[in-house]
Amino acid sequence: MNQFLNYLVPGIADGSVYALAALGLVLTYKTSGVFNFAHGALAATAAYVFYEGYVEQDWPWPVAFLLSLLLVGVIGGLLLERMASLLSSAPTVTTVVATVGLLVLLQSLMTAIYGAADKKSGDFLPTGGPTVGDVRISYGDMMVTGFCLAAAAGLFVFFDRTRMGKAMTAVVDDPNLLSLQKGNPSVVRRLSWVLGACFASTSGMLLAPKLGVSVNVLVLIVIAAYGAAAVGLFQNLPLTVGGAFVIGILVNYFPSQAQKTDSLFLQSLPRNIPFLVLLLVFLFVPARKLTERGVRNARRFKPPRQFSPPVTRGGMAALALLLIAVPHVVTDTDVTVYSGFLAYAIIFLSLGMLLYMSGMISLCHLGFAALGATTSGKLMTLGFFGWLPLIGDKTVSWPVAILIGGLVAVPFGAIVAIPAIRLAGIYVAVATFGFGILLQQAFYLAPVMFDNGALVQHPRPGTEFSVPGTSKRFEPVEGTTAGLFGIDFNNEKNYYYLALTVFFLMAAIVLIIRRSRLGALLRAMSDSGVALEAHGANTNVMRVAVFCLSAFMAGVGGGVLAGVTQSASGSPGGVFDYTTSLVFVAILGFCGRRPIVSPLLAAFAFAVVKIYPPFDSPTMIDYRGVIFGALAIFVAIAPALNLGRFLGPRGKERDGEDSGTGSTQWRERIDITPGQPITVRTDADLALVGGKERSS
Template sequence: MNATLTTLKTEGLTSTVRKLGYTGWWIAGTVLCVLLGAPIVAARNLEPYVLTGISDGAIYSLAALGLVLTFKTSGIFNFAIGAQAAASAYVFYSFRMDAGLPWPIAFVLALVLVGLGGAFLLERMAFWLEEAPAIMKVVATIGLIVLLQSLLTGIYGTPTLQFPPFLSQKQVDIGGTTVLASQILVTVLALAATIALSLFFRRSRVGAAMQALVDDPELLASQGTSPATIRRYAWAIGSCFVSMSGMLIAPVLGIDINLMLLLYITAFGAAALGAFDNLPVTFIAAIGIGIATNVLSIELAAVDSSFVNRLYTQVPFIALVAALLFVPKARLIERGGKRVRKLPPIAQFSPRVTVVLAVATTVGFLAVPHLVPSVDLNQFTVGVGFAVVLVSLALLLWSSGQISLCHMAFAAIGAAAFSHAQQSGVPWLWCLLIAALAALPAGALVAIPSFRLSGVYLAVATFAFGLLAQNLLYPSGWMFGLDDHEPIVRPDLGLFDTQDDQGFYYLALAIAGLMVALVLGVRRSRLGRILQALADSPAALDAHGVRTKVTRMSVFCLSAVIAAVGGVIIGGANSGAGGNASGPFGYFNSLALITVLVFCGRRPVLGPILAAFLFAVIKIYPPMDSQFLTDYRGVFFGLFALAVALWPGIRMPALPQRGAQRANRSPAATRWEESRTAARTPDAGSETDGGKVLVGTR
């Protein structure tokens, strides 16, 4: 009897959980937090921070809603929403402050130009990328970030532009706490947008078509609905939401694209907590992140530890990582994953060509100190360090199909560990080993999300880790400290002078050669074959009893170790290392590296070498060192990234022809067509009479 009652209770609880659903549990959790937190907020007089947090979260929720909407309908995770929001704010500033237009007119003009105009361009991007692999979608949006960042800073400069408030500043009393009417207006606007979009998706035919668009546009077209029209609606709504968010936040924080790129990670975190699908949960999560950030800013201010003091700024990043680790995997749907075209296989050189290239490359590198001015040699050494980092990234990306947007964090950990060990009196070569081993835990930690995530979700998770490392680990005493610098002294190995620029260059070259040999050895080993199978079909590998989690962990750890060695070379060339965001170990370089690696093709060694030259060396020579290209180099970089990512989709035929091509590629369809053709074709021994086929004997 007791067992029966227990079973019934368990079944009832399970049924309740299922009926409540993801949104219901979030609403229930929010209500519980309010009930438990209200007395604490009242007791500690935190009401102003809570209300400000609600207003801030409402602004970010608009961007998060736009991100979720476009991701649901295109499968494109728009990393560039911060840049797009900044573009809207800058254009709004030009119309309002420079041209002197009334703010409603300036607001609408900016919304039309950036919101709707940007939506048209983004919709074309989404169309050309609809069958692209995840890495190409990531490269395209990174290219857009770099393009907008370079263009906007070139036009408006790097200083933050102060923007006066344009909404009503009338003060309103709520429960004894004074808030601005503008804050109430923004919150109501975000709430209304969330409700309207949720109803739109559930009740309207266009909303349902938007959700079906990404998985099978051809089926949608067969029902008489234009996929292009639906896609344009989705991008127009989503892009306008992001643009409005940028204009609304401008009076609060000023206009600075570099700052806004980081601030809009809040939208990433909210979207992740909503499983990149659920609009009400996304809104609730954005509000929660806003409240947590504001409350913790005052609660942690009295703590002596500078590390703890900064934790409130990391709430969006922590929320993003936590969501990707703990949101049920079934809810993280790979949008359009069934329609993705495969990357072409890695082309192999013939043995003779391989030997010739290896000899030519080696001779070329050995001759560099004798061919370039001595003042430029250090930059070539930095290029060697970046080549090692890129070789490690190519091992991860091209061999196992996994995306990492945090590789410069591994390099920074290696450089910092090397410096600390060297300052403790450890010999140079032992310091190098310690630096490599120090990156192992970081590689293992980043590998954990890869157990359950792939494609764009893994890219977002590694991006969040890189940002956390930049903002939390780099300034800590474990790495570069508040001084943001740790010295790295070049070694005196006794055999030859490695303390001058030429000697250290040759030492870096020898270490890089060992790392390349290690990567090539791995590619030719059993692990390399398993990694290739992992890239092709993880499910098939699991079916054969291979422990894919161990494989993923192994390749991430090995890649982190090699990247750490590259970081030591970069730090040694510069006689020190730091964590400045604009320095060699800045988080943005992780995005740029994967983009330039894709530029240079799927070659495990030649591609990274060429990518390192393009990234680290070519910029010191004319015309790349001119002031114009220094200011707008990112524009050309971004355009090239977009061209590389979009060109395969641009070359493909329009949507109606794609379905016909797929049918023609089907073996069954081919055989059926051949049989019909044979039935219609007269036999060689047949005769015709008046158009009738007379089958006769031979």
């Protein structure tokens, strides 16, 4: 009994904080249809504000607590409501760009002000309490648990019994209809966002004494509340609280069992229980129970105008010449940065194909890149024997290793595609985000990947390398791993052109698919998967195919990227960190929809801009993320503010576009000529009949 209490008591205490964070997330999504990826950043910001008042200014903790709740919960909630109302009919990718921009803005702002080191706020709730057996139950934990249960019960009664609660549920689907019933949609939305932000703020302040005031730790812990929200299907408050308590108990119990093994991979699984629960919900819960909320799913105000601008031969030739000339224009010390730029461009190519050709979204693309980097690196240094036993110990040449690295990412792409088959829109984004976190928290530690975060060597063709843990050293030999066409790719310009060659190959794949029948089918699926299925097409096969192809390209890009520094690391905050996948979507979101140019612009903004003035100054380095986050939010909400005329053709193009929201309306083009049959063309029709029109 005592042993059970050892896990039950802290599990319920942790579950209470998870529940508070999950309740805020469910409340805002249930009443607005906007999934707030910055929910954890709100909690971290509230913890820093509380730390400033309680520790730095030496105020009484109730004063610091109420001030943080006012600034982050009330004022922050009101600002978030305004942003959410502008995004209510926006496509999924736009809401992701805006909320991810807010996440990056708050993370960077807190780091710039308080530094990267953890802060200690100290316990402010009573730590004493009765002892049951060998377990002390603190009064502070009792207070938190009681507050959590009371809040959940109060919200349940509020939604079920009060007119305002029912109005909160109704406003998400049709605010105009609510206004006809003498309800004020703006007031309803403001109240829901203020309550949701207050729950997030409270969870952050309650977690700070246990975990320390650290923006990265608090964001990750609050993200773990996504698992509890998934148990409640992002709508049911009692199930959300119950799921939070179960997750809290499991997170406290399983580490004691995992410590019995020497495997770091198995030891990491208990702390990833929330993300495992999240993925299991998306894999096995019936799709009809996970329907998207929001006015965007009730009606479609504007049809999409164009999926991506046309690609001209002259433009492609000019772009190719510009890329070829780069090493002769920039300084020798900057060539390495441009090699990384090409590697990132390959990853952006794969993400752009997924976003704008098929209308699906992925928030785990750097995970695919990490799979490609570690696989190709180990094949070149350890051979098949060191990477997969009982196959052989011969090392693999660079091109073959890069190719195999991309292929290894394919089955993971197929696994990630399962939620895309069953669900749509924001749930796919959340599922891929959870997969990316699970991949980093658990699988990065597996021996076949980074193995406890150690560097994986990734030699270039024509360079010497040593085998980790041995005295073996390989010399460049033409035709083996260390040699390719007799060229020394240790030279930065030579490696740039090698990366450029791979980029051209990946770009050719994108263009070929874009101009093929498969590309037409993917664009039709992005416009309306239901309409395409009505024509007899198998959209499930297409979703899996495009996810697998995208994962393959990202894996290849990861191998090229690791070759820039000749190593790869899975350390938190590094190149392959899960948060970078979020940033990738946000950057690509405001770089346009062109299949080749937009990925290059995104890669340039991510990897190259920071080395030039004024972005290389110390002040800009500290606040670079703040500027990026503000820009991402502005670009996302600009169409709703009617700013398209200021943004030019690309801004107008985004105004009213829809990308994978699951709408069932087709995009039609009707040609009417007096005395002639009316010609109606839809994307689904053109795809299925090979591009020919039909007349009626």
